[in-house]
Amino acid sequence: MYALQVLSLIFVAAIGAAVLIALVLFFIDRTQTGDAIRRNYPVIGRFRGLFTSLGEFFRQYFFAMDREEMPFNRAQRDWVYHATRGKDNTVAFGSTRNLNVPGTPIFVNAIFPPLDDQFSLTEPMVIGPTAKVPYVARSIYNISGMSYGAISRPAVEALSRGAARAGIWFNTGEGGLAPYHELGGCDLVYQIGTAKFGIRDKDGGIDDEKLAQVGANPLVKMFELKLAQGAKPGKGGILPGEKVNAEIAAIRGLEIGQPGISPNRHREIDDFGDLLDVIGHIREVSGKPVGFKTVIGSSDEWEGLFRLIVERGADSAPDFIAIDGGEGGTGAAPMPLIDLVGMPIREALPRIVDLRDRHGLKDRIRIIASGKLVNPADVAWAICLGADFVTSARGFMFSLGCIQALKCNRNTCPTGITTHDPGLQKGLVVEDKYVKVANYAKAVIKEVETIAHSVGVSEPRLMRRRHVRIVQADGSSVPFNKIRPSYRPDTSK
Known part of the structure; x- marks a missing residue:
């Protein structure tokens, strides 16, 4: 009997803690300014970030790959999202682009390109x-x-x-x-x-x-x-x-x-x-x-x-x-x-x-x-x-x-x-x-x-x-x- 009471208290405490956490997250999401989805859909909007972070795993085995979506694939959109942060936008481990697809552009690098201090700059x-x-x-x-x-x-x-x-x-x-x-x-x-x-x-x-x-x-x-x-x-x-x-x-x-x-x-x-x-x-x-x-x-x-x-x-x-x-x-x-x-x-x-x-x-x-x-x-x-x-x-x-x-x-x-x-x-x-x-x-x-x-x-x-x-x-x-x-x-x- 005593064990049941303890379990009941733990259950109620867990529910209360979950509600409290949800309220805190609701307040945080409503007041933050960096993510429109979380601001408009507090707490629930966080699941999009979770699923997005897990997306590569699921796409690899079940769904479309990064370059298969239309009208803009995930690789294109992710590049833009990363660029908006104003930070490094480099990637690792080679290109994920299939370079054998007809119509793909490949730029011709110079044998002796200008030195790093000889920048290419856009003129008005x-x-x-x-x-x-x-x-x-x-x-x-x-x-x-x-x-x-x-x-x-x-x-x-x-x-x-x-x-x-x-x-x-x-x-x-x-x-x-x-x-x-x-x-x-x-x-x-x-x-x-x-x-x-x-x-x-x-x-x-x-x-x-x-x-x-x-x-x-x-x-x-x-x-x-x-x-x-x-x-x-x-x-x-x-x-x-x-x-x-x-x-x-x-x-x-x-x-x-x-x-x-x-x-x-x-x-x-x-x-x-x-x-x-x-x-x-x-x-x-x-x-x-x-x-x-x-x-x-x-x-x-x-x-x-x-x-x-x-x-x-x-x-x-x-x-x-x-x-x-x-x-x-x-x-x-x-x-x-x-x-x-x-x-x-x-x-x-x-x-x-x-x-x-x-x-x-x-x-x-x-x-x-x-x-x-x-x-x-x-x-x-x-x-x-x-x-x-x-x-x-x-x-x-x-x-x-x-x-x-x-x-x-x-x-x-x-x-x-x-x-x-x-x-x-x-x-x-x-x-x-x-x-x-x-x-x-x-x-x-x-x-x-x-x-x-x-x-x-x-x-x-x-x-x-x-x-x-x-x-x-x-x-x-x-x-x-x-x-x-x-x-x-x-x-x-």
């Missing part, structure tokens, strides 16, 4: 030399378009502050300029979507007075006319009504709860002539460089644009062309468009670079590459093929703590990035996340410069197609300049 590059206010862009890696509305207020603020700290630009996305874009004081690229949010007149066209007002903002360095984006070429932006609160409605000119559906294209642009006219008009009114973003279906169709630019003169050219791959991402898009429409960036980029260079416009038009380019190797590959800049949205979402929950099109993002639910947004602590955004950007740039140093050049943009080999179906690799010879004016192909 001018965009829009003929604009009233040209833009001297400092970074090769920047934040692609993410609208306030598609992502949350704390996410926009963290990206803005992180971009300023890292010295990179931040594209506003097509949702207009929100106050949170400006909080960090970073360089901004104002994206003009088909709905003209933020600068639209009553008929849905461009209001020149509003455009001039945005152009006068010293933080706005360029304008990007969005023709199409990778996940849904031929279809406009889709902002679900549950994300349209009072503030977003005011910025975009919508009703509260009204879905933000953009037209599938700009009504005033029917051909390349119209496109150049609109670009010239925006540049004249705003005084800032202007380019456009699109997805390539067939490069043959774009031949006409470059011929027209040559005919009209280089001053008529867009200041930049942002190429989004068909594999690009978004918060909401029909699956057939995500999966099946638009040329992948690995094919589209060299085709457009070649068209530009063939028509003698290399120094006039800058090429920006976008589309699942989140790791240093991706960025270095794009630079080798002729991109002047690379932008990413999803890479920077990972730097904010995105766990690829695939709920961007709902208002239930567990990390607070793509939701306007205040209860979920509190998990995204700006003071913590903006530092991680900056660390990630700096890590990508530093490692691209490391690759450039390894192949023997002093600046990443001096990398050429001969510096990267592409693995073929038989497992051998071929220099990319043999697969697709460059039209660069230099003779070192």
Whole structure:
């Protein structure tokens, strides 16, 4: 009998201790700022960390390996997460990447590379030399378009502050300029979507007075006319009504709860002539460089644009062309468009670079590459093929703590990035996340410069197609300049 009483007391004490520990952990998780999941889901959220730490063991025997997940595998995401800490991001015991997979890039290291004190550093590059206010862009890696509305207020603020700290630009996305874009004081690229949010007149066209007002903002360095984006070429932006609160409605000119559906294209642009006219008009009114973003279906169709630019003169050219791959991402898009429409960036980029260079416009038009380019190797590959800049949205979402929950099109993002639910947004602590955004950007740039140093050049943009080999179906690799010879004016192909 006495033993039963002792066991009962021990059981009650154990239960009490468990409850007390749970309460302490609940308080710790609610008040900490470094982990959005634990902050939003106290105690329970700790199991994600436990299962993540055990994930390698379980994946090895039962589930997908590190490089088998889609759209971004665990190795890609883990690199970003580690980079955000601003610490050493080295690995041990060799590569886990299968280097025999067709399409894998392999960089060609120099036999006698520069010494360690002869660094490869990225030089600033001018965009829009003929604009009233040209833009001297400092970074090769920047934040692609993410609208306030598609992502949350704390996410926009963290990206803005992180971009300023890292010295990179931040594209506003097509949702207009929100106050949170400006909080960090970073360089901004104002994206003009088909709905003209933020600068639209009553008929849905461009209001020149509003455009001039945005152009006068010293933080706005360029304008990007969005023709199409990778996940849904031929279809406009889709902002679900549950994300349209009072503030977003005011910025975009919508009703509260009204879905933000953009037209599938700009009504005033029917051909390349119209496109150049609109670009010239925006540049004249705003005084800032202007380019456009699109997805390539067939490069043959774009031949006409470059011929027209040559005919009209280089001053008529867009200041930049942002190429989004068909594999690009978004918060909401029909699956057939995500999966099946638009040329992948690995094919589209060299085709457009070649068209530009063939028509003698290399120094006039800058090429920006976008589309699942989140790791240093991706960025270095794009630079080798002729991109002047690379932008990413999803890479920077990972730097904010995105766990690829695939709920961007709902208002239930567990990390607070793509939701306007205040209860979920509190998990995204700006003071913590903006530092991680900056660390990630700096890590990508530093490692691209490391690759450039390894192949023997002093600046990443001096990398050429001969510096990267592409693995073929038989497992051998071929220099990319043999697969697709460059039209660069230099003779070192």
